[in-house]
Amino acid sequence: MQPAAFEAHLAKVAGEVEAALSTLLGDAPAPGETARPERLLAAMRHAALGGGKRLRPAVTLAVAELFDATGQGALRAGLAVECVHAYSLVHDDLPAMDDDDLRRGRPTVHRAFDDATAILAGDALQGLAFDILSDPRTHADGAVRADLVLALARAAGLGGMVGGQMLDLAAEGRFADGRPLALTEDEVSQLQRMKTGALIEAAAAMGAILGRAGPDDRAAVSAYARAIGAAFQVADDLLDAEGESAAVGKATGKDAAAGKATLVGLLGVDGARARLERLTAEALDSLAPFGGRADLLRAAARFVATRKS
Amino acid sequence: MQPAAFEAHLAKVAGEVEAALSTLLGDAPAPGETARPERLLAAMRHAALGGGKRLRPAVTLAVAELFDATGQGALRAGLAVECVHAYSLVHDDLPAMDDDDLRRGRPTVHRAFDDATAILAGDALQGLAFDILSDPRTHADGAVRADLVLALARAAGLGGMVGGQMLDLAAEGRFADGRPLALTEDEVSQLQRMKTGALIEAAAAMGAILGRAGPDDRAAVSAYARAIGAAFQVADDLLDAEGESAAVGKATGKDAAAGKATLVGLLGVDGARARLERLTAEALDSLAPFGGRADLLRAAARFVATRKS
Numbered sequence: 001m002q003p004a005a006f007e008a009h010l011a012k013v014a015g016e017v018e019a020a021l022s023t024l025l026g027d028a029p030a031p032g033e034t035a036r037p038e039r040l041l042a043a044m045r046h047a048a049l050g051g052g053k054r055l056r057p058a059v060t061l062a063v064a065e066l067f068d069a070t071g072q073g074a075l076r077a078g079l080a081v082e083c084v085h086a087y088s089l090v091h092d093d094l095p096a097m098d099d100d101d102l103r104r105g106r107p108t109v110h111r112a113f114d115d116a117t118a119i120l121a122g123d124a125l126q127g128l129a130f131d132i133l134s135d136p137r138t139h140a141d142g143a144v145r146a147d148l149v150l151a152l153a154r155a156a157g158l159g160g161m162v163g164g165q166m167l168d169l170a171a172e173g174r175f176a177d178g179r180p181l182a183l184t185e186d187e188v189s190q191l192q193r194m195k196t197g198a199l200i201e202a203a204a205a206m207g208a209i210l211g212r213a214g215p216d217d218r219a220a221v222s223a224y225a226r227a228i229g230a231a232f233q234v235a236d237d238l239l240d241a242e243g244e245s246a247a248v249g250k251a252t253g254k255d256a257a258a259g260k261a262t263l264v265g266l267l268g269v270d271g272a273r274a275r276l277e278r279l280t281a282e283a284l285d286s287l288a289p290f291g292g293r294a295d296l297l298r299a300a301a302r303f304v305a306t307r308k309s
Numbered sequence: 310m311q312p313a314a315f316e317a318h319l320a321k322v323a324g325e326v327e328a329a330l331s332t333l334l335g336d337a338p339a340p341g342e343t344a345r346p347e348r349l350l351a352a353m354r355h356a357a358l359g360g361g362k363r364l365r366p367a368v369t370l371a372v373a374e375l376f377d378a379t380g381q382g383a384l385r386a387g388l389a390v391e392c393v394h395a396y397s398l399v400h401d402d403l404p405a406m407d408d409d410d411l412r413r414g415r416p417t418v419h420r421a422f423d424d425a426t427a428i429l430a431g432d433a434l435q436g437l438a439f440d441i442l443s444d445p446r447t448h449a450d451g452a453v454r455a456d457l458v459l460a461l462a463r464a465a466g467l468g469g470m471v472g473g474q475m476l477d478l479a480a481e482g483r484f485a486d487g488r489p490l491a492l493t494e495d496e497v498s499q500l501q502r503m504k505t506g507a508l509i510e511a512a513a514a515m516g517a518i519l520g521r522a523g524p525d526d527r528a529a530v531s532a533y534a535r536a537i538g539a540a541f542q543v544a545d546d547l548l549d550a551e552g553e554s555a556a557v558g559k560a561t562g563k564d565a566a567a568g569k570a571t572l573v574g575l576l577g578v579d580g581a582r583a584r585l586e587r588l589t590a591e592a593l594d595s596l597a598p599f600g601g602r603a604d605l606l607r608a609a610a611r612f613v614a615t616r617k618s
Contacts, residue, residue, distance in 0.1 A: 036467050039484060040475040044467070091432060096405075096424035115405035116478055119428065120471050123400060126432065127466035130439045134458035143451025149443035149458050157436035158345050158353070162429050166349040169425055175348060 003306060006299035013061060014054040020079055021048050024132070043113045043121035044128075048086040051104035053307075055232075055300070056081045056203040062296040063204050063221055067211020076138045077148055077206040080129040084156050085199060087125035090118050092165060126156070139210065147209045155202035164195025171261045183261040189230065191261065196236070197229030220286050224297060227283035228304050234276045235307060237262040241269060243309070280305040312615055315608035322370060323363040329388055330357050333441070352422045352430035353437075357395040360413035362616075364541075364609070365390045365512040371605040372513050372530055376520020385447040386457055386515040389438040393465050394508060396434035399427050401474060435465070448519065456518045464511035473504025480570045492570040498539065500570065505545070506538030529595050533606060536592035541613050543585045546571040548618070550578060589614040 001009075025045050057078025064074035093100040093108040094115060101111050110118035132138065133148045154160060168191060173180045183191070204225035208218045241264045264272045283301040287294040310318075334354050366387025373383035402409040402417040403424060410420050419427035441447065442457045463469060477500060482489045492500065513534035517527045550573045573581045592610040596603040 037472045037475040037479065039479065040467060040472060087432075091428055094428065096403075096428060114484070116483065117475070119400055119403065119405060120475050120478075123396075123431070123435065123465075124467045124471040126435050127462050127471065130458055131462035131466060134455045134462060136455075141451070142453070142455040146443045146445075146451040146454035146458070149439055149455070153436050153440035153443060156432075157440060158349060158433045162433040162436065163346045163349060166346040166426070166429050169429075170346065170348065174425065175423070 001295050001299035003299070003302055006296075006303045009296070009299070010053060010055070010058050010303065013058045014052070016075065017054045017057045017078060017082060018049060020075060021082065024079065024128075025049070039113070039117060040120055040124060043109050043117045044125055046106075046112055047090045047109050047121055047125060048083060050106065052082070052086075054078075054082065055304070056085060056200060059200065059203045059225070059228075059297075059300060060207045060210075062300060063207025064210045065207075066221075066290060066293055066297065067208060067213045067217070069207070069211040071139075072137060073139045073144075073210045074207060076132050076135075077210060078203070080132040080148070080152060081199060081203045081206070083125045083129035083132065084152060084161070087122040087129075088156075088161055088165070088199075090122040090125070094118060097165075097169070129156075144209060144212075148206050151202050151205045151209060155198040160194055160198035160202075161196075164191055164193070164198065167191045168195055168260070180261065183266075185263070185266050188261045188263055188266060192233040192263075193226070193230060196233045197226060200229035200232060201225040216289070220289050224283050224286040224301070227279045227286060228301050231276055231279035231283065231301070231304050234263050234272050234279065235304060237264045238269065238272055238276070239307075239309070240264075276305050310604050310608035312608070312611055315605075315612045318605070318608070319362060319364070319367055319612065322367045323361070325384065326363045326366045326387060326391060327358060329384060330391065333388065333437075334358070348422070348426060349429055349433060352418050352426045353434055355415075355421055356399045356418050356430055356434060357392060359415065361391070361395075363387075363391065364613070365394060365509060368509065368512045368534070368537075368606075368609060369516045369519075371609060372516025373519045374516075375530075375599060375602055375606065376517060376522045376526070378516070378520040380448075381446060382448045382453075382519045383516060385441050385444075386519060387512070389441040389457070389461060390508060390512045390515070392434045392438035392441065393461060393470070396431040396438075397465075397470055397474070397508075399431040399434070403427060406474075406478070438465075453518060453521075457515050460511050460514045460518060464507040469503055469507035469511075470505075473500055473502070473507065476500045477504055477569070489570065492575075494572070494575050497570045497572055497575060501542040501572075502535070502539060505542045506535060509538035509541060510534040526598070529598055533592050533595040533610070536588045536595060537610050537613050540585055540588035540592065540610070543572050543581055543588065544613060544616060546573045547578065547581055547585070548616075549573075552618070585614050 025041060025048060057075070060078040060081060061074045089103060090109045092098050093103055094110055100108050102108065109121055129152060130149055133152060134145050138148065139145050156162060171181045171183055171191065201222065204221050208221045213221065263275060267275060280301055284298055287297055334350060334357060366384070369387040369390060370383045398412060399418045401407050402412055403419055409417050411417065418430055438461060439458055442461060443454050447457065448454050465471060478484070480490045480492055480500065510531065513530050517530045522530065572584060576584060589610055593607055596606055
């Protein structure tokens with residue numbers, strides 16, 4: 001599959017995700033159900049709808065398809081990952097955190113609403129993710145639902161995404177004497193794996209859970225996801241260092257200005273590009289056992305390495 | 310069971326909850342596990358340990374016991390409810406929300422650490438709650454684990470706790486012209502049921518899920534929990550209106566100062582006391598089918614109505 005074909009596929013997935021999330025966040029309350037506070041719902045819609053590449057749900061769907069998982073489960077699992085991703089962006093953008101005004105070319109949630117609403121919208125989106133996964137509509141087998149919850153909760157928590165964001169703030173010198181920490185390459189890689197990689201790895205793992213993949217297949221998918229997760233962050237650092245704000249859809253050059261530890265800072269642009277190529281090769285190697293059935297995942301790996309926004 | 314006996318029971322439960330949470334939040338990383346950011350973990354410990362009546366886990370344990378559920382499941386479910394409760398307090402205390410400096414007689418998390426750390430500690434505690442519930446150590450049957458997750462996620466989200474906090478901010482006039490809304494008694498009751506009651510109802514429901522209670526028994530437990538949840542909030546409003554800050558462990562008189570809609574404001578102190586008695590009677594009535602086996606839950610209802618802090 002050529003990159004252009006994958007981009008078309010991704011656009012199709014994004015449309016499905018957008019429509020399903022919109023339904024989920026727009027459902028009228030069922031009879032007897034407690035009314036939903038409208039301002040909060042509007043902020044959740046602002047956060048979760050209207051943009052995003054939806055790469056994580058595309059990974060979940062592609063892995064589920066690889067293992068012949070059918071039904072709504074993979075889409076719903078993908079929605080849950082997107083809810084966690086969206087909540088993390090809302091909270092990361094807050095004035096107390098990264099203080100960003102712009103996200104995907106639109107005002108961030110706390111700019112469009114207010115800080116309190118943004119905090120609560122993020123909180124509600126995280127809760128919604130686990131609501132979606134544990135709902136019987138996601139899978140008939142409760143053990144599968146519980147496994148999905150566990151995979152996502154681990155990826156989102158102290159040892160994953162939230163922990164990585166904490167390390168990132170610490171690396172910027174937010175908690176000590178105000179000077180950025182001089183992280184080693186290994187430390188930056190670990191931070192990025194937690195902050196960004198863990199959720200991409202969970203997206204893939206959830207596809208394998210839904211497909212009831214065996215241990216060897218899960219290990220192969222996990223190695224693939226770890227490699228594209230790392231590649232995604234290197235590509236992000238390169239886009240921040242080199243990209244234009246209009247194309248990327250958010251402010252660029254912020255990493256260097258904030259003293260953020262990035263692999264571009266440690267390895268230089270050429271070194272980071274070489275790392276990106278190596279990670280992409282690792283991802284493709286991990287898929288060898290699946291032969292042609294994994295072409296969609298191969299295309300995703302190439303897309304991650306070459307994306308322009 | 311006399312109130313003093315129940316307080317002794319509650320203190321014993323609180324000790325077990327404290328010890329179990331401390332273990333959970335203090336475990337050394339397993340081999341190969343990603344390192345935990347220490348500052349974040351310290352903030353989570355500050356939020357979750359060192360106080361709290363632990364009424365919610367006590368309810369989960371008492372309901373589970375009523376239905377002869379054995380093992381670690383009820384304690385772990387109770388820990389999960391406490392994690393959600395603790396996260397909500399951390400976020401509610403933030404400057405962008407209620408801006409509180411004191412909680413249980415100690416500095417709030419953002420005062421002891423900083424706003425960013427408090428946001429992330431709350432986020433991580435919410436994730437941890439679902440991690441705990443979906444872990445096979447909570448129950449051997451995955452369907453039970455998934456049901457626990459669903460009960461807690463629904464109670465914590467848009468139609469429950471977070472939605473209720475949003476309505477509370479709106480009622481204070483935070484989003485319109487700055488004037489408090491004049492809520493009706495029904496609206497205040499609905500707001501309080503979402504903000505406070507939903508989590509207490511979930512605590513009880515999770516005990517019934519673990520005990521595989523039948524529909525009639527679940528309905529009885531649900532009616533009981535709804536009544537004590539409402540009673541808990543009326544008692545809270547009375548304590549705020551009449552209590553002394555030192556005994557209550559947080560600032561009192563804040564509701565009136567903030568223009569908060571409370572049942573004391575609408576019904577007066579005597580009217581609120583009468584409501585509290587009626588709700589307690591409802592709770593006790595709901596337990597009639599269980600006879601003497603529900604004495605612990607009866608004592609919990611009386612404790613809620615008579616607590617002094």
